[in-house]
Amino acid sequence: MNETAHPNSFRNQPDERGHFGQFGGRYVSETLMPLILELEKEYVKAKSDPAFKEEFEDLLANYVGRPSPLYYAERLTEELRKGASEGMGAQVWFKRDELNHTGAHKINNCVGQILLAIRMGKTRIIAETGAGQHGVATATVAARFGLPCVVYMGAKDVERQQPNVFRMRLLGAEVKAVKAGAATLKDAMNEALRDWVANVHDTFYIIGTAAGPHPYPELVRDFQSVIGKEAREQLLERTGRLPDLLVAAIGGGSNAIGLFHPFLDDPDVKMLGVEAAGHGLDKDHAASLAGGSPGVLHGNKTYLLQDEDGQIVEGHSISAGLDYPGIGPEHSWLKETGRVEYTSATDKEALDAFQLLCRTEGIIPALEPSHAIAAVVKVAREMPRDAVICANLCGRGDKDIFTVADALGVEL
Amino acid sequence: MSRLAKAFGKPHPALVCFVTAGDGPTDAVLDALVEGGADVIELGMPFTDPMADGPAIQLANLRALGKGTTTAEVFRIASTFRERHPEVPLVLMGYANPMIHRGADWFADQCAKSGVDGVICVDTPPEEDAELGPFLRDAGVATIRLATPTTDAARLPQVLETATGFLYYVSVAGITGLQQAATASIEEAVSRLKAGTDLPVAVGFGVRTPEQAGAIAKVADGVVVGSALVELVGQHGDDAPAKVRELTAALAHAVHSAKETAA
Ligand SMILES: Cc1ncc(COP(=O)(O)O)c(C=O)c1O
Numbered sequence: 001m002n003e004t005a006h007p008n009s010f011r012n013q014p015d016e017r018g019h020f021g022q023f024g025g026r027y028v029s030e031t032l033m034p035l036i037l038e039l040e041k042e043y044v045k046a047k048s049d050p051a052f053k054e055e056f057e058d059l060l061a062n063y064v065g066r067p068s069p070l071y072y073a074e075r076l077t078e079e080l081r082k083g084a085s086e087g088m089g090a091q092v093w094f095k096r097d098e099l100n101h102t103g104a105h106k107i108n109n110c111v112g113q114i115l116l117a118i119r120m121g122k123t124r125i126i127a128e129t130g131a132g133q134h135g136v137a138t139a140t141v142a143a144r145f146g147l148p149c150v151v152y153m154g155a156k157d158v159e160r161q162q163p164n165v166f167r168m169r170l171l172g173a174e175v176k177a178v179k180a181g182a183a184t185l186k187d188a189m190n191e192a193l194r195d196w197v198a199n200v201h202d203t204f205y206i207i208g209t210a211a212g213p214h215p216y217p218e219l220v221r222d223f224q225s226v227i228g229k230e231a232r233e234q235l236l237e238r239t240g241r242l243p244d245l246l247v248a249a250i251g252g253g254s255n256a257i258g259l260f261h262p263f264l265d266d267p268d269v270k271m272l273g274v275e276a277a278g279h280g281l282d283k284d285h286a287a288s289l290a291g292g293s294p295g296v297l298h299g300n301k302t303y304l305l306q307d308e309d310g311q312i313v314e315g316h317s318i319s320a321g322l323d324y325p326g327i328g329p330e331h332s333w334l335k336e337t338g339r340v341e342y343t344s345a346t347d348k349e350a351l352d353a354f355q356l357l358c359r360t361e362g363i364i365p366a367l368e369p370s371h372a373i374a375a376v377v378k379v380a381r382e383m384p385r386d387a388v389i390c391a392n393l394c395g396r397g398d399k400d401i402f403t404v405a406d407a408l409g410v411e412l
Numbered sequence: 413m414s415r416l417a418k419a420f421g422k423p424h425p426a427l428v429c430f431v432t433a434g435d436g437p438t439d440a441v442l443d444a445l446v447e448g449g450a451d452v453i454e455l456g457m458p459f460t461d462p463m464a465d466g467p468a469i470q471l472a473n474l475r476a477l478g479k480g481t482t483t484a485e486v487f488r489i490a491s492t493f494r495e496r497h498p499e500v501p502l503v504l505m506g507y508a509n510p511m512i513h514r515g516a517d518w519f520a521d522q523c524a525k526s527g528v529d530g531v532i533c534v535d536t537p538p539e540e541d542a543e544l545g546p547f548l549r550d551a552g553v554a555t556i557r558l559a560t561p562t563t564d565a566a567r568l569p570q571v572l573e574t575a576t577g578f579l580y581y582v583s584v585a586g587i588t589g590l591q592q593a594a595t596a597s598i599e600e601a602v603s604r605l606k607a608g609t610d611l612p613v614a615v616g617f618g619v620r621t622p623e624q625a626g627a628i629a630k631v632a633d634g635v636v637v638g639s640a641l642v643e644l645v646g647q648h649g650d651d652a653p654a655k656v657r658e659l660t661a662a663l664a665h666a667v668h669s670a671k672e673t674a675a
Pocket of ligand 1: 104105106130131132133134208209210249250251252253254255256320321322366368369394395396
């Protein structure tokens with residue numbers, strides 16, 4: 001248990017052993033343990049090194065294209081007000097991380113981690129990927145720094161995300177299709193861990209979400225927190241106050257924690273994380289908080305989809321990036337403390353929200369943030385007109401047009 | 413004296429044999445291991461996500477789960493083994509989640525009731541010992557720790573602090589079943605470990621043949637063989653016990669006589 005937490009702050013997790021309350025930790029094999037400890041030490045040093053900060057910020061500004069804009073979605077707001085009662089229908093704002101280089105928030109974290117890899121003298125990069133967005137972002141920074149890169153991707157995801165597979169190859173990465181298990185993200189992560197354990201001497205594992213053994217959940221959160229820091233400043237400047245509600249989609253939880261974390265100690269800011277409900281919470285889904293229970297997988301203790309023997313159950317979501325049976329440990333803790341509320345959106349609701357945003361705002365979102373937009377659609381109508389919602393538009397939909405066409409019965 | 417202490421107290425090095433519970437005719441395979449001369453049995457608890465295992469044991473896990481092997485079945489296998497073989501130590505090896513799912517106290521209690529002598533939890537390092545270790549040790553079940561080539565001198569005392577039963581030296585940084593380490597580096601590592609503990613040291617990962625097993629047995633208290641046996645179970649299914657007995661006998665001969673021929 002976590003005796004060191006100050007009950008008056010939600011921003012001082014994890015404790016020195018990497019625990020967020022009962023969650024998190026370092027559940028890895030002994031071979032990896034020394035490396036994890038070294039990474040932690042190096043990260044602590046990097047955090048207080050102005051040169052590291054400067055290089056990170058320079059790359060975010062000039063390579064990634066930050067700060068990403070904060071955008072008031074006027075027509076979407078108006079559209080949602082149509083179904084609302086008198087005086088209701090909150091303003092919807094988007095944090096536009098889909099405009100980043102490579103098209104999603106994933107690159108923020110990859111820039112931070114590759115700088116750590118270089119500090120540690122590692123010469124080879126590995127990563128896991130589901131939708132391929134993190135794989136593309138990792139291949140991108142590996143190319144930028146001239147390091148060889150291997151990306152593990154479930155064979156099923158290789159099939160359904162061909163454009164991203166080709167992108168990674170263009171960027172010089174080797175994409176290894178993982179046939180084990182259900183051949184999706186979870187299996188790709190297993191395979192990346194197997195590679196790492198055999199190559200600890202020269203290899204850095206760039207994990208793509210705020211999960212895995214400590215210090216990954218912390219460092220991924222810190223690198224992604226640029227989203228929330230910018231949003232906080234931009235909202236204060238544009239609306240003169242803090243938002244009433246933040247909304248973000250949750251796969252492993254990195255874009256969500258990146259947006260939420262800088263606001264966690266602002267008690268008037270409510271937060272809503274949106275998991276993938278797939279075909280429905282009573283059917284196949286990927287909502288670990290709604291439909292799972294605490295357990296240990298991939299180096300951390302967190303909510304997992306699992307059966308009565310603790311065997312991991314496959315997730316399902318139309319969005320390959322949300323199709324993961326776990327969630328970052330900080331979200332498990334934020335759920336248990338009640339600081340953040342979590343809900344879910346089905347494949348169908350996400351598809352509807354996807355199309356709604358296309359038509360009302362001229363923005364084609366990725367299927368992952370479409371889940372967040374689906375939740376916004378539901379809650380905006382129940383909030384007063386002067387309320388401000390800020391949702392994370394964490395990825396663009398180019399990669400998803402084939403999946404969406406397929407779901408809509410359109411042949412391309 | 414515990415069954416593990418007796419097994420490692422024999423006048424020759426111990427042969428430790430791993431197979432996955434629920435893969436093939438497990439009861440008969442375990443009997444074949446004992447008949448072939450195995451001194452310690454490691455019974456793998458199948459898990460959907462065996463992150464530290466190579467292809468052979470991954471497939472065995474999936475075969476076992478595919479047949480519907482439950483945690484209850486693992487304990488049935490263990491307790492019936494204990495009835496048939498009152499003296500042969502049996503340890504469970506696996507991953508944290510199935511072990512803690514119903515509560516570590518429940519798991520420790522089941523181990524004790526089923527005659528399980530020790531547990532190797534691959535993904536629970538000393539840092540997370542509190543999750544499982546105290547419950548097992550309180551129930552009289554050994555917590556067998558892994559040491560690896562990356563476990564340096566500064567870290568070793570922490571590994572040893574909660575180690576009981578024996579110490580399992582993973583001779584290569586990697587997953588099960590693939591590479592093999594040079595005997596010279598193993599000898600050096602084992603003597604480093606033995607300087608810090610009185611526990612017996614068994615060496616595994618990548619040991620496949622009687623020749624390799626014999627060479628390692630010269631410098632260690634025990635040798636662990638897993639993937640080579642698991643592959644036989646995968647290939648021969650219901651006919652596996654005879655093949656397993658044959659390989660185990662050859663391994664046992666090499667391991668048991670290693671120190672005589674060295675002298
Ligand atoms: C655009 C986008 N959003 C969200 C996610 C889900 O990850 P996370 O919850 O870590 O943000 C992904 C993962 O691939 C993604 O590509």
